[in-house]
Amino acid sequence: MLATVIGFLYQFADTFAFLILSSVGLAIIFGMMGVINLAHGEFIMCGAYVTVLTARAGLPLPLAMVLGALTAGIIGMLIEYFVIRRLYTRLFDSIVATWAISLIATQGMLIVVGPSIEGLKTPFGSFDLAGLSFSWYRILLPVIALLILGGIYWLFMKTPFGVRARATIQNPSMARALGVDTDRVYALTFGLGAALAGLTGALYAPTMTTVPTMGSAFIVQSFVTVVVGGADVLLGAAPAAAVLAFIQSVLTASYGQLIGQVGLLLTVIVVVRVLPKGISGWMLRGSN
Amino acid sequence: MKTRKAAVGIAAIAAAIVGITTPAIGADPVKIGLLEDQSGNFAIAVIPKIQATQLAVEEINAKGGILGRPIKLIHYDTQSDNTRFQEFARRLIQRDKVDVIFGAFSSASREAIRPIMDRYKQLYFYNNQYEGGVCDSNVFVTGAVPEQQFSTLIPWMMEKYGKKVYTIAADYNFGQISAEWVRNIVKEKGGTMVGEEFIPLSVSQFSQTIQNIQKAKPDVLVTLLVGANQASFYEQQASASLNIPMASSVNVGQAYEHKRFKAPALKDMYVTANYIEEIDSPASNDFKKRFHAKFPDAPYINQEAANAYNVVYLYKMAVEKAGSADMKKVRKALESGDICTDGPSGKVCIDPKSHHQSHTIYLVHVKADHSVEIPKVWNDIKPYWLGSVGCDLSKKDDTSQYTPSSPPKK
Numbered sequence: 001m002l003a004t005v006i007g008f009l010y011q012f013a014d015t016f017a018f019l020i021l022s023s024v025g026l027a028i029i030f031g032m033m034g035v036i037n038l039a040h041g042e043f044i045m046c047g048a049y050v051t052v053l054t055a056r057a058g059l060p061l062p063l064a065m066v067l068g069a070l071t072a073g074i075i076g077m078l079i080e081y082f083v084i085r086r087l088y089t090r091l092f093d094s095i096v097a098t099w100a101i102s103l104i105a106t107q108g109m110l111i112v113v114g115p116s117i118e119g120l121k122t123p124f125g126s127f128d129l130a131g132l133s134f135s136w137y138r139i140l141l142p143v144i145a146l147l148i149l150g151g152i153y154w155l156f157m158k159t160p161f162g163v164r165a166r167a168t169i170q171n172p173s174m175a176r177a178l179g180v181d182t183d184r185v186y187a188l189t190f191g192l193g194a195a196l197a198g199l200t201g202a203l204y205a206p207t208m209t210t211v212p213t214m215g216s217a218f219i220v221q222s223f224v225t226v227v228v229g230g231a232d233v234l235l236g237a238a239p240a241a242a243v244l245a246f247i248q249s250v251l252t253a254s255y256g257q258l259i260g261q262v263g264l265l266l267t268v269i270v271v272v273r274v275l276p277k278g279i280s281g282w283m284l285r286g287s288n
Numbered sequence: 289m290k291t292r293k294a295a296v297g298i299a300a301i302a303a304a305i306v307g308i309t310t311p312a313i314g315a316d317p318v319k320i321g322l323l324e325d326q327s328g329n330f331a332i333a334v335i336p337k338i339q340a341t342q343l344a345v346e347e348i349n350a351k352g353g354i355l356g357r358p359i360k361l362i363h364y365d366t367q368s369d370n371t372r373f374q375e376f377a378r379r380l381i382q383r384d385k386v387d388v389i390f391g392a393f394s395s396a397s398r399e400a401i402r403p404i405m406d407r408y409k410q411l412y413f414y415n416n417q418y419e420g421g422v423c424d425s426n427v428f429v430t431g432a433v434p435e436q437q438f439s440t441l442i443p444w445m446m447e448k449y450g451k452k453v454y455t456i457a458a459d460y461n462f463g464q465i466s467a468e469w470v471r472n473i474v475k476e477k478g479g480t481m482v483g484e485e486f487i488p489l490s491v492s493q494f495s496q497t498i499q500n501i502q503k504a505k506p507d508v509l510v511t512l513l514v515g516a517n518q519a520s521f522y523e524q525q526a527s528a529s530l531n532i533p534m535a536s537s538v539n540v541g542q543a544y545e546h547k548r549f550k551a552p553a554l555k556d557m558y559v560t561a562n563y564i565e566e567i568d569s570p571a572s573n574d575f576k577k578r579f580h581a582k583f584p585d586a587p588y589i590n591q592e593a594a595n596a597y598n599v600v601y602l603y604k605m606a607v608e609k610a611g612s613a614d615m616k617k618v619r620k621a622l623e624s625g626d627i628c629t630d631g632p633s634g635k636v637c638i639d640p641k642s643h644h645q646s647h648t649i650y651l652v653h654v655k656a657d658h659s660v661e662i663p664k665v666w667n668d669i670k671p672y673w674l675g676s677v678g679c680d681l682s683k684k685d686d687t688s689q690y691t692p693s694s695p696p697k698k
Contacts (some may be wrong), residue, residue, distance in 0.1 A: 003503070007499050009502075013497065014495045014496075015493070043550050044618075077484070095633045106327075110327055114587065115331040115335055116332045116516070116587075117548075118549070118550070119548060119549055120550060121526075121527075122523055122524075123528070125529075126528050126529040128529075131503075132502050132503070134528060135524070135529075137527060138527070138528075166325060206523070207520065207527065208492055208520040208523065209516050209517075209520050209523075209549075211331075211516040213328060213516055214517075216490075217492040217520075220490070236668070249496065251335055253496055253500075256485050256486065257459075257488060257491050257496070258459055258487070259489055259616050261429070261490070261491070269568050
């Protein structure tokens with residue numbers, strides 16, 4: 001019994017962390033800025049590659065992870081400047097453009113770095129409990145996921161940058177009239193989204209195979225979480241991930257991985273049908 | 289200025305076309321179509337196959353080609369995508385009019401193009417290890433099959449580690465049918481299956497699977513995982529200290545996980561492979577030397593590279609025996625029973641009944657530091673299963689894939 005409860009909690013936290021971390025970058029770029037970023041997975045891949053390569057070159061792992069996130073952020077800002085900036089009002093064009101960026105990044109990485117690089121070892125080892133053994137690092141991931149969510153909330157709700165960013169996204173011309181440098185805010189916000197995606201790649205790099213297509217492992221979960229989270233991404237991400245993680249881990253534990261995936265996607269269909277504005281839209285239903 | 293540039297361009301294109309259509313030796317080339325995943329989920333394991341094919345073609349061309357005709361290799365990148373396979377298979381047959389087609393990695397892509405090969409009666413070599421059972425007049429297989437990989441591996445593992453077996457397998461025809469073979473052999477040898485899970489190819493997070501395995505407490509874990517996503521299992525099971533000996537027909541020999549992961553993620557992994565780079569024999573060392581001379585940056589020479597390399601030589605022998613690249617005559621020659629080649633892992637021969645190939649099977653053990661030892665070698669194992677259940681392509685045409693639970697109707 002104890003083993004079942006502990007095992008379930010661990011699985012739930014693990015899936016929760018994966019959903020949150022998959023979606024944090026996209027929550028900002030797609031959820032807030034409205035850019036359907038099909039290159040999200042490639043920002044994750046970029047963060048992972050930089051982390052693995054610099055860590056193997058001798059940089060301590062936490063620093064390598066920060067560097068991975070920063071690199072993805074800087075590349076994100078460059079892409080925003082050269083491509084995305086022209087497409088804010090052209091939704092479908094931005095889909096095609098980000099898809100192209102995704103293909104170029106995956107294929108470019110394959111040609112330049114090769115089909116795979118040697119990975120890292122997962123840090124911190126494991127511990128035994130109730131006849132099962134668990135990885136410490138995977139206990140840490142949900143904690144980091146929650147800290148990142150808290151950090152984003154603080155940044156957008158409590159800082160001058162956050163106020164400007166929200167103003168720019170709600171009404172760009174009014175924000176400009178009030179003296180906000182909206183171009184800069186867009187670039188920084190997009191860069192932040194890309195950096196968070198890079199951080200996700202960095203955090204999962206020691207637990208996965210580092211290959212050019214690794215971003216695709218995150219892309220479904222990321223869109224699913226943001227869509228289920230709904231209208232207010234800052235509010236919606238955590239409950240959305242909690243609901244989805246609960247359903248997926250219950251089903252995976254009882255019926256295996258396939259049914260877990262099926263359950264995840266069915267839940268999304270039901271939520272989108274019943275709550276078109278997502279979980280956060282339902283939470284805020286009285287407010288406007 | 290502009291017109292001059294255009295003229296130069298046209299001349300260059302014309303020269304290129306002429307260059308293609310008039311081969312150096314003067315004779316019409318033998319056209320070999322190659323469908324391999326140079327990108328996508330399977331690229332890691334497939335790139336060495338493409339290189340090995342190119343190496344064999346280059347060697348044969350340097351020695352005067354086949355029947356004095358040079359080989360022209362036409363390769364399309366199928367991108368680990370089954371619809372690309374169908375598209376390019378049709379293009380090779382209809383537009384390029386190739387004499388033979390080689391390639392495919394996953395069984396899903398082979399099954400996607402097999403009906404096309406059958407419709408056009410196109411001679412096709414599947415140069416990859418797989419779940420066995422394809423009894424098809426137009427198809428020849430040079431990879432290893434379950435009677436070569438599982439009938440050796442599973443009893444050996446059960447004897448060494450114990451009789452409780454757990455299988456995790458990729459959820460498509462390869463994993464499903466391979467798992468059926470494992471299940472049958474375990475039962476036959478008096479063991480028990482304590483668990484079985486099929487995992488979609490897109491899955492990269494395995495903590496629930498790892499927990500299920502821990503609860504079932506198997507003595508042997510059979511891992512039939514395929515592709516880059518599923519390879520994440522090994523690091524994740526090591527970080528959770530699963531510590532159960534693993535057995536596989538696909539790992540190490542295809543995507544060289546023991547080189548790509550930090551030790552000890554693959555500690556005590558046992559694989560039956562018909563070739564890996566670490567095999568230290570004169571034939572293997574000679575092959576490695578030639579391979580590295582042509583591809584100095586190649587990260588690893590895997591089992592499928594040996595299979596892809598052998599195909600080119602087997603095809604050459606068959607065409608020479610037939611005296612022509614005519615597909616019917618070549619097929620007849622391949623069914624003669626004496627088409628053999630001395631490849632990187634020793635002598636291999638085509639079996640006329642099943643169109644499959646004999647193999648020397650090496651039991652590969654990955655140690656804690658990820659160095660490799662070979663505790664056992666099974667010499668010259670015939671692909672006997674299809675023949676034993678009644679597939680005889682030298683007598684009766686067929687286009688089916690059989691499994692232990694659905695053998696040919698008598």
